[in-house]
Amino acid sequence: MSVRTIGVVMNGVTGRMGYRQHLVRSVLAINEQGGVTLSDGSRVKLRPVLVGRNADKLSDIATKHDISDFTTDLDAALASDDNLIYFDAQVTSARVKAVLKAIEAGKHIYAEKPTAESTQEALALAEAAAAKGVKNGVVQDKLFLPGLLKLKRLIDGGFFGRILSVRGEFGYWVFEGDWQEAQRPSWNYRAEDGGGIVLDMFPHWHYVLENLFGRVRSVYAQAVTHIPERVDEQGNTYQATADDAAYGIFDLEGGIVAQINSSWTVRVNRDELVEFQVDGTHGSAVAGLRNCRAQHRSATPKPVWNPDLPATARFRDGWQEVPDNAEFDNGFKIQWEAFIRHVLEDAPFPNDFASGARGVQLAELGLRSNAEGRRIEVPQL
Numbered sequence: 001m002s003v004r005t006i007g008v009v010m011n012g013v014t015g016r017m018g019y020r021q022h023l024v025r026s027v028l029a030i031n032e033q034g035g036v037t038l039s040d041g042s043r044v045k046l047r048p049v050l051v052g053r054n055a056d057k058l059s060d061i062a063t064k065h066d067i068s069d070f071t072t073d074l075d076a077a078l079a080s081d082d083n084l085i086y087f088d089a090q091v092t093s094a095r096v097k098a099v100l101k102a103i104e105a106g107k108h109i110y111a112e113k114p115t116a117e118s119t120q121e122a123l124a125l126a127e128a129a130a131a132k133g134v135k136n137g138v139v140q141d142k143l144f145l146p147g148l149l150k151l152k153r154l155i156d157g158g159f160f161g162r163i164l165s166v167r168g169e170f171g172y173w174v175f176e177g178d179w180q181e182a183q184r185p186s187w188n189y190r191a192e193d194g195g196g197i198v199l200d201m202f203p204h205w206h207y208v209l210e211n212l213f214g215r216v217r218s219v220y221a222q223a224v225t226h227i228p229e230r231v232d233e234q235g236n237t238y239q240a241t242a243d244d245a246a247y248g249i250f251d252l253e254g255g256i257v258a259q260i261n262s263s264w265t266v267r268v269n270r271d272e273l274v275e276f277q278v279d280g281t282h283g284s285a286v287a288g289l290r291n292c293r294a295q296h297r298s299a300t301p302k303p304v305w306n307p308d309l310p311a312t313a314r315f316r317d318g319w320q321e322v323p324d325n326a327e328f329d330n331g332f333k334i335q336w337e338a339f340i341r342h343v344l345e346d347a348p349f350p351n352d353f354a355s356g357a358r359g360v361q362l363a364e365l366g367l368r369s370n371a372e373g374r375r376i377e378v379p380q381l
């Protein structure tokens with residue numbers, strides 16, 4: 001069976017996401033498994049062309065993974081006809097300029113979220129890609145998490161009856177950087193560098209809500225900078241100008257109310273770093289990254305409020321684990337494979353720049369809600 005190889009320009013591979021999830025766990029893993037299989041049974045391997053600002057760092061990665069192509073010259077990488085796809089995992093603030101350049105060069109584009117810092121720019125990217133006729137996609141990895149796939153299975157199977165509400169709890173403590181090194185890059189905490197938890201997480205909540213429950217009709221958010229001063233990678237103290245926690249309420253079509261807390265200033269007392277509880281007339285479920293537990297209405301206990309007595313039941317014991325029923329691959333890799341099929345044989349890929357723009361819009365309106373202290377309607381894009 002035939003195997004062909006296509007060039008993929010990868011910008012931002014020295015970063016956390018670009019290196020681990022996209023280069024190692026997706027592109028190189030795809031090659032190790034023999035490529036992406038197309039519908040005719042043929043296979044496609046990927047030739048990564050690493051692009052970045054620091055030749056030494058690129059060279060180290062290239063040597064470590066036996067990659068022959070790396071450059072600090074984005075234009076040169078885009079000039080080659082062998083390179084069909086441009087991928088961007090740079091800091092958010094650097095994305096728009098590079099993606100526009102790649103669209104202009106006629107490359108198909110795959111990009112990390114958020115696709116831009118403003119709705120206007122995100123829409124401009126979608127329009128530019130459409131005008132040039134290039135395929136476009138945005139990373140929406142949470143949709144492929146085992147926990148959320150099991151939740152989707154419950155929804156599709158009619159488990160919940162009428163869904164009433166969604167409660168999401170996301171977060172963990174990100175160290176301030178003084179007495180323990182911060183485990184996230186410092187730009188995340190500076191608004192002027194594209195940071196902030198609303199811009200980071202609301203695009204995720206947007207596609208999770210839209211794909212599982214329904215479009216978002218309005219948003220109310222309170223965004224807070226709980227820790228005003230942090231210490232960066234060089235040991236310098238800086239002012240944290242971006243929000244590090246956001247408390248959001250989203251009205252969805254169908255009357256579902258979603259409430260999601262996002263925080264880098266919370267200590268974890270949950271089974272997983274993100275959990276969504278969904279309550280419906282016929283059943284409820286709690287889904288995390290990997291696991292999902294459910295409780296049917298027929299197995300729902302009847303607690304009676306009486307603070308004078310100890311709790312009558314161990315409530316968590318009354319939930320049932322939803323079985324895997326499948327093998328789950330890395331979500332980033334699954335999406336890469338889908339994008340390659342989209343580019344080469346027009347397979348469906350709903351996670352496009354238009355969808356990415358709706359995610360940026362939700363973040364922008366969340367910040368506006370916070371600034372104006374009111375609920376904001378979400379115009380349908």
Ligand SMILES: NC(=O)c1ccc[n+]([C@@H]2O[C@H](COP(=O)([O-])OP(=O)(O)OC[C@H]3O[C@@H](n4cnc5c(N)ncnc54)[C@H](O)[C@@H]3O)[C@@H](O)[C@H]2O)c1
Pocket residue numbers: 011012013014015016017018052053089090091092094112113114139141185200
């Ligand atoms: N899908 C997800 O779950 C997920 C998770 C985290 C981050 N992200 C997104 O991925 C992107 C990268 O995030 P990260 O956490 O990997 O960041 P990072 O700081 O670890 O990496 C950023 C990359 O951008 C490059 N870069 C280009 N221009 C830069 C500049 N002017 N300043 C600093 N770095 C610059 C860096 O060299 C590096 O390769 C962001 O857009 C972020 O929103 C997505």
